[in-house]
Amino acid sequence: DAEITQSPRHKITETGRQVTLACHQTWNHNNMFWYRQDLGHGLRLIHYSYGVQDTNKGEVSDGYSVSRSNTEDLPLTLESAASSQTSVYFCASSETAAPGELFFGEGSRLTVL
């Protein structure tokens, strides 16, 4: 079965360290997204990609970067982790022909000490 997987599922890091969260999908979807979920803020869009070599900033992109070298993967990098980036991060994918139908991963819970 097609799926979307995130790793690691849990990570604890220190302020200032670089962190990369992996996202891999096997649906062959063109669109991929990274969201963060915090109490009181819901899901907020960090970065998104509509295809290989395409990346775009979302609502809360400061301190984050992504790259898209193939269809299946969209890793999210925190260049210098800050305590404000403690959150649960969700990767999602969708097909252009199916607006609104996002498929989410299980989430990566990141704690920055």
Added chain:
Amino acid sequence: QKEVEQDPGPLSVPEGAIVSLNCTYSNSAFQYFMWYRQYSRKGPELLMYTYSSGNKEDGRFTAQVDKSSKYISLFIRDSQPSDSATYLCATEYDAGKSTFGDGTTLTVKP
């Protein structure tokens, strides 16, 4: 003002009750409206999806969109303990990008 506002809850109902979950949105250009269900420590999963105004029914679930009042609702009939989850309303605003409400946590007690 957030683009999508959701009744915050939490909501606790007895098994078998009818549940109403509600959201409002601000941008009249929104055309696609979704409800996602999220179990604890899991990713959201798409529950219902509607285009423009009207109702859509799927088993015990009915999604309703009223574009004149910018109101989105999800009704759950004969609620079950397995329906206990957080429900997120969302609208798609541009080519796959969605904006979400903060979620309403529902508990259905046996």
